[in-house]
Amino acid sequence: MAIYPFFASLSWSIFDRTSIFVALASLTIVAVRLIKKPRRLPFPPGPRPLPLIANALDFPLARPWETYTRWGQQYGDITHIKVLGMHIYVLNSAEATGDLLDGRSNLYSSRPDMPVAELTGWHMTMATLPYGDMWRKHRALYHNKFKQESVHQFIPLLTCKAHVLLRQLLATPDERVEHIRNYPAASLMYICYGHTIESHHDPLVEISETAAQEVAETILKGSLVNMLPMARHLPDWFGFQRSARECRRKVNLMLNVPYESVRRHMTSGNTVPSWMSEMLDVNDSKGGDKAEEEIIKSVTASSFAGKTVPPFRNPACANDYTSTAANDTTASALQFFVLAMLLYPEVQRKAQEELDRVVGLGNIPTFEDRESLPYIDAIFRELLRWRPPAAIGVPHSSTKDDIYRDYYIPKGSIIFANIWGMSHDSSVYPNPEAFQPERFLNPDGTLNDNDKPFAFGFGRRVCVGSAFAREIIWIAIATMLSVFQFDKAKTPEGNDIEVDGGFSDSLVMFVPPPLFDRTRLNFVLLLLSHPLEFKCLIKPRSQACEEAILKTPELKLDSLELRWFE
Numbered sequence: 001m002a003i004y005p006f007f008a009s010l011s012w013s014i015f016d017r018t019s020i021f022v023a024l025a026s027l028t029i030v031a032v033r034l035i036k037k038p039r040r041l042p043f044p045p046g047p048r049p050l051p052l053i054a055n056a057l058d059f060p061l062a063r064p065w066e067t068y069t070r071w072g073q074q075y076g077d078i079t080h081i082k083v084l085g086m087h088i089y090v091l092n093s094a095e096a097t098g099d100l101l102d103g104r105s106n107l108y109s110s111r112p113d114m115p116v117a118e119l120t121g122w123h124m125t126m127a128t129l130p131y132g133d134m135w136r137k138h139r140a141l142y143h144n145k146f147k148q149e150s151v152h153q154f155i156p157l158l159t160c161k162a163h164v165l166l167r168q169l170l171a172t173p174d175e176r177v178e179h180i181r182n183y184p185a186a187s188l189m190y191i192c193y194g195h196t197i198e199s200h201h202d203p204l205v206e207i208s209e210t211a212a213q214e215v216a217e218t219i220l221k222g223s224l225v226n227m228l229p230m231a232r233h234l235p236d237w238f239g240f241q242r243s244a245r246e247c248r249r250k251v252n253l254m255l256n257v258p259y260e261s262v263r264r265h266m267t268s269g270n271t272v273p274s275w276m277s278e279m280l281d282v283n284d285s286k287g288g289d290k291a292e293e294e295i296i297k298s299v300t301a302s303s304f305a306g307k308t309v310p311p312f313r314n315p316a317c318a319n320d321y322t323s324t325a326a327n328d329t330t331a332s333a334l335q336f337f338v339l340a341m342l343l344y345p346e347v348q349r350k351a352q353e354e355l356d357r358v359v360g361l362g363n364i365p366t367f368e369d370r371e372s373l374p375y376i377d378a379i380f381r382e383l384l385r386w387r388p389p390a391a392i393g394v395p396h397s398s399t400k401d402d403i404y405r406d407y408y409i410p411k412g413s414i415i416f417a418n419i420w421g422m423s424h425d426s427s428v429y430p431n432p433e434a435f436q437p438e439r440f441l442n443p444d445g446t447l448n449d450n451d452k453p454f455a456f457g458f459g460r461r462v463c464v465g466s467a468f469a470r471e472i473i474w475i476a477i478a479t480m481l482s483v484f485q486f487d488k489a490k491t492p493e494g495n496d497i498e499v500d501g502g503f504s505d506s507l508v509m510f511v512p513p514p515l516f517d518r519t520r521l522n523f524v525l526l527l528l529s530h531p532l533e534f535k536c537l538i539k540p541r542s543q544a545c546e547e548a549i550l551k552t553p554e555l556k557l558d559s560l561e562l563r564w565f566e
């Protein structure tokens with residue numbers, strides 16, 4: 001049967017020419033949209049998903065950077081997996097990371113959502129805030145304090161704290177791990193609140209640590225709450241409610257003890273100048289907005305809060321804990337520095353030759369010597385390349401559907417950039433496992449232009465403390481190398497105790513998202529890498545070095561008196 005007569009019989013009165021034109025045009029637009037619609041495009045390649053559980057078994061929980069790097073070799077520089085309904089993308093090249101996280105930072109600057117974190121009161125830390133106005137406010141305050149042009153204000157304090165570190169290492173070298181951990185914590189506590197840490201058991205540091213510890217444990221117990229929000233109404237004996245309440249109490253102490261103490265000093269006309277007192281002054285002068293005050297509490301707490309011993313603790317590692325921002329990244333870099341000096345004694349020798357040439361044996365360098373000490377800066381850059389403290393960074397999440405290289409990336413995807421893989425790309429860094437500061441030097445010994453470490457992350461979420469990190473780590477490395485010799489410890493027979501160079505996993509833990517709400521994603525717990533425990537001999541390089549350490553001036557600082565309340 002011919003179809004034509006049917007169409008021929010249609011009356012022009014029903015389908016006049018204009019209507020047909022409009023209908024055809026609309027159909028064309030819809031068709032083009034459908035064809036171009038991102039959903040039609042494929043996801044990037046990745047491990048084959050299984051029915052029902054998709055890639056749940058592929059997701060690496062231990063040493064994830066190794067799996068990511070393997071995926072990069074197998075599937076190219078962008079890999080896709082699907083876990084518990086979430087689309088996860090792993091970027092394995094500087095090009096793809098630059099294109100998406102830097103180049104399209106308007107789309108890729110959020111963080112995975114964390115329903116359980118809200119229940120525990122832990123959603124206030126800046127690194128976990130979703131992209132938006134609240135994050136912008138936090139970031140602006142942070143940037144203002146820690147931007148490149150402002151970090152010179154910290155020079156006297158950091159010099160003083162580096163000298164404290166030298167004196168501690170001289171007095172009790174076997175407590176190296178604790179001294180190094182204490183150094184960034186003591187610097188940041190003073191900057192944030194004007195509080196001086198007197199011992200390794202400072203009450204304020206302990207409060208922040210136990211708060212974070214409590215959060216990690218509550219999050220584990222809270223997986224069920226994340227999946228089934230109704231579960232939050234389970235009775236107290238179920239455990240989660242009690243945990244969450246205790247957690248909120250500790251977070252509350254962490255935010256309010258320093259705040260109340262700073263306030264009390266300000267009111268009594270006895271202010272110890274600090275970042276918090278500065279911000280409160282500005283806010284007070286504008287009428288003392290309460291919401292702004294809460295932001296001030298959170299921003300200061302974000303910089304040091306968050307050391308926890310993870311639930312799957314590596315017993316061989318003295319330091320495996322997770323952290324939110326500043327303290328542990330810095331401590332991790334410095335622990336790896338000591339390890340590198342043991343494994344690469346020729347690097348230590350070259351650095352000390354440079355120091356002796358520039359400042360002379362028995363003298364301690366200052367920031368003023370930095371320009372003349374390029375090899376020390378090269379050590380710093382190589383350190384962040386060789387053992388980036390956050391090997392897979394902090395995940396970003398996308399806020400709109402997107403297409404990249406004809407692949408589809410839906411809104412709400414989680415994006416990991418494999419910082420480790422990019423820093424160990426042998427086409428850029430030949431023999432990447434070797435610690436070679438020379439990679440960052442020109443043939444004439446000056447520093448080359450490669451000064452954008454992947455270790456600080458990407459785009460609008462790039463580490464806001466990176467300028468400060470460069471200062472605090474540099475002065476510690478330069479002063480330690482000038483006066484100390486780092487060697488392998490010896491057996492009673494005088495033989496070297498070997499150091500295997502191992503380090504703790506950077507572990508990623510996913511808590512399942514709500515069963516019926518795919519827009520609320522999950523919680524991701526990231527651990528920073530730290531060296532596995534190793535023994536080390538730390539001795540002054542000479543009598544003159546020992547005297548120089550003992551002569552370092554002690555900066556007398558006013559200190560905040562903490563005021564406790566429950």
Ligand code: HEM
Nearest residue numbers: 127325326329330393394456457458461462463464465469
């Ligand atoms: C070696 C030292 C450090 C390393 C390797 C490091 C690394 C990182 C990385 C990888 C991120 C995530 C970037 C991204 O999402 O792409 C980050 C974020 C952050 N870092 Fe650092 N960091 C260091 C030191 C510091 C210091 C000293 C501070 C504070 C003074 C700090 C404050 C922050 C904050 C607040 C964020 C969250 C930024 C945001 O989400 O917008 N970091 N850091």
